[in-house]
Amino acid sequence: MSESTKIIPNKLSKLTYYLFDNYNDQLECETCRHCWSKDGTAFSKDQAGTKDGMYYRYFRCKGKGKGKCYALYSHEDFLALATRQLGSFRMEQIRKRFDPLNSNQSKPKREHDSTSTGFTPDHKRQSIYSPLVRNALPPKFSSYSAISTDNRGVSQGSLSTEPSSSQLDVLQDKVRFLEKQLHDKDSYITDLKEYIALLKESKRASTPVPHQVFVEATPSPIPSVSPLPCSDVEEIIPTSPIQANIPSSYAEIARSTPTSSNSRPAAKSPSTDRREVLQEKYKLSVIYFLGLNCKKVGMFRKDMKNAGLSLEPIRNISFIGTSIAEVLIESKTVQSFVDQATSLGFSIDNRLDMTKKDKSNPVWLMYGNNNSSLSDVIKSNFVRRISHEIKSCQEPRVKQYYHQWADSLGWTDSLLLASTSSISP
Numbered sequence: 429m430s431e432s433t434k435i436i437p438n439k440l441s442k443l444t445y446y447l448f449d450n451y452n453d454q455l456e457c458e459t460c461r462h463c464w465s466k467d468g469t470a471f472s473k474d475q476a477g478t479k480d481g482m483y484y485r486y487f488r489c490k491g492k493g494k495g496k497c498y499a500l501y502s503h504e505d506f507l508a509l510a511t512r513q514l515g516s517f518r519m520e521q522i523r524k525r526f527d528p529l530n531s532n533q534s535k536p537k538r539e540h541d542s543t544s545t546g547f548t549p550d551h552k553r554q555s556i557y558s559p560l561v562r563n564a565l566p567p568k569f570s571s572y573s574a575i576s577t578d579n580r581g582v583s584q585g586s587l588s589t590e591p592s593s594s595q596l597d598v599l600q601d602k603v604r605f606l607e608k609q610l611h612d613k614d615s616y617i618t619d620l621k622e623y624i625a626l627l628k629e630s631k632r633a634s635t636p637v638p639h640q641v642f643v644e645a646t647p648s649p650i651p652s653v654s655p656l657p658c659s660d661v662e663e664i665i666p667t668s669p670i671q672a673n674i675p676s677s678y679a680e681i682a683r684s685t686p687t688s689s690n691s692r693p694a695a696k697s698p699s700t701d702r703r704e705v706l707q708e709k710y711k712l713s714v715i716y717f718l719g720l721n722c723k724k725v726g727m728f729r730k731d732m733k734n735a736g737l738s739l740e741p742i743r744n745i746s747f748i749g750t751s752i753a754e755v756l757i758e759s760k761t762v763q764s765f766v767d768q769a770t771s772l773g774f775s776i777d778n779r780l781d782m783t784k785k786d787k788s789n790p791v792w793l794m795y796g797n798n799n800s801s802l803s804d805v806i807k808s809n810f811v812r813r814i815s816h817e818i819k820s821c822q823e824p825r826v827k828q829y830y831h832q833w834a835d836s837l838g839w840t841d842s843l844l845l846a847s848t849s850s851i852s853p
Contacts, residue, residue, distance in 0.1 A: 434482050434483060435475075435482065435483065435484075435485050436479060436482045436483065436484050436485070438485065438503045439593070439594070440503040440504065440507055440594055440597075441485065441503055442526070443507065443522075443523070443526065443594070444487070444503045444506050444507055444510075446522075446526050447506070447507070447510045447522070448471065448473070448487065448506075451510065451514065452469040452470060452471055453467065453468040453469050453470075454513070454514065455470050455471065455509065455510060455513055455514075456470045456513065457470050457471070457489035457491065457497060457499050458499075458509060458512075459489065459497055459499035460489060460491050460496060460497035460499065462491065462496070462497070463490075464489070464490040464491045464493070464494055464496065464497070465490050469490065470489065470490060471487045471488065471489060471490065471501070471506070472487070472488060472490055473485060473486075473487060473488075474486050474487070474488040474492075474500065484502075485503070486500045486501060486502060487500070487501045487502075487503075487506045488500050488501070504597055507594070507597070507598070508597070508598070508601040511598050511601060511602075512601075512605065516598075516602070519598070629797045632797065632798065702832075702833070702836035703833070705836070706829055706832055706833055706836075707759050709832070710825055710828065710829045710832075711758065711759045711760065712743060712756050712757065712758065712759060712825065712826070712829050713756075713757055713758075713759045713762040713778070714754060714755070714756055714757075714778070715754075715755050715757060715762065715765075715766060715776055715777070715778040716752055716753065716754055716755070716776065716777045716778070716780045716782075717752065717753040717755060717769075717774055717775070717776055718751070718752055718775040718776070718777055719751065719775045720750065720751050720752065720753055721750060721751065722747070722750060722753075723747070723750050725745045725747065728745060728747075728753055729745070732769075732774075735772045735773070735774070736772060737765075737768060737769055737772055737774070738765070738768070741757050741758040741761040741762075741765055742755055742756070742757055743756045743757060743758065743823060743825070743826050744756040744817060744821055744823070744826045746813055746814075746816075746817050748782065748790065748791065748794070748809070748813070749790075749794045752790055754782065754813075756826060756829065762778070766778060782806075782809075782810065783806060783810055783837055784806075785802055785803050785806055786802075787802060789806060791805060791806055791809045791810075792805055792806065795809060807839060807842070810834075810837075810839065811834070811839055811842045811843060811844065812844065814830045814833070814834055814843065815843045815844035815845055816844075817830050818830050818831060818843070818845060818851065819845065824851075827851050828851060831843075831851045
């Protein structure tokens with residue numbers, strides 16, 4: 429028994445084999461999107477599944493031979509893939525040159541001619557391609573006298589252009605493809621709406637107040653920070669022209685905070701920041717790198733190392749957005765480390781308090797909006813960040829430092845930890 433007699437026949441096989449033989453180098457696997465052969469062909473024939481000693485013919489990606497891609501396509505799937513990649517118009521041209529349905533008919537219909545069999549009416553004897561028929565008026569019958577020549581031509585055309593089953597399959601594939609495109613379009617519109625909302629919130633949170641004209645005349649009570657070489661506003665959204673009016677850094681926001689020359693200095697509230705106590709107990713200090721544009725700790729470490737900054741005294745790094753890094757460092761080396769980092773061009777602030785419930789807090793400037801509470805934004809960012817550091821850091825001293833810091837703020841119960849038994853004071 430030959431190989432062809434062992435294959436379960438498929439009504440589309442002649443067309444798909446024709447596409448396989450002549451257009452294989454113009455197609456690609458839609459799973460891996462890669463060509464694995466030197467001749468540029470993407471598919472080979474394979475078998476998948478048997479029935480009564482015969483097997484189904486499938487088309488598989490040539491990446492299977494290299495252990496890279498195991499995608500299989502049936503005749504229907506292969507035809508739909510070719511239609512998508514070659515285009516509907518080109519497929520129609522291929523179908524006109526090669527029609528599998530006509531090749532399956534054992535006895536094609538004979539063409540009409542002018543030969544009479546004795547049973548055919550006179551008006552049907554001539555071929556429709558005859559000049560006499562094309563120019564002749566339609567026959568007049570008593571019951572159909574109202575039918576015009578145009579209607580008769582339309583009915584003949586509708587009968588001759590009735591879609592085949594393979595064409596219906598292609599149309600169904602087109603409908604599914606268009607439905608997917610419509611779904612993708614809706615998802616894209618939703619993403620754009622969220623993007624626009626984020627732009628508006630970012631602009632609202634960072635827009636300078638109207639009294640910034642008095643800033644130059646009156647010094648700001650907020651600790652001054654050196655200007656940054658680049659923007660350090662957290663890039664929670666892609667750069668756009670709308671961001672042109674947003675302050676470029678936390679330092680700029682601090683400098684533009686309004687102060688009145690007639691107002692009295694506000695009374696200092698008791699500080700809840702116990703970092704000095706923690707520094708004395710654990711010999712660790714917190715400093716903040718400003719004006720960064722980085723998302724990964726490893727990349728930040730690499731940048732510091734390339735700049736010539738010693739990483740030895742660093743015990744932990746925690747990012748706040750993409751522009752600020754909270755660095756936990758050995759207290760005995762903090763001053764020399766800050767001096768070295770500053771000389772290398774880094775902007776550092778060791779007095780910044782990320783737990784301070786004030787609208788000048790960079791956490792609020794990054795994540796706050798009109799619909800959120802200042803206290804909730806500050807607390808949630810601290811709890812989420814510190815919980816992650818306690819779980820991921822391997823050094824017990826760092827874990828204890830962060831845990832005691834949260835305890836001094838009264839936020840220990842809010843930490844996202846399964847258990848604190850491993851954190852001994």
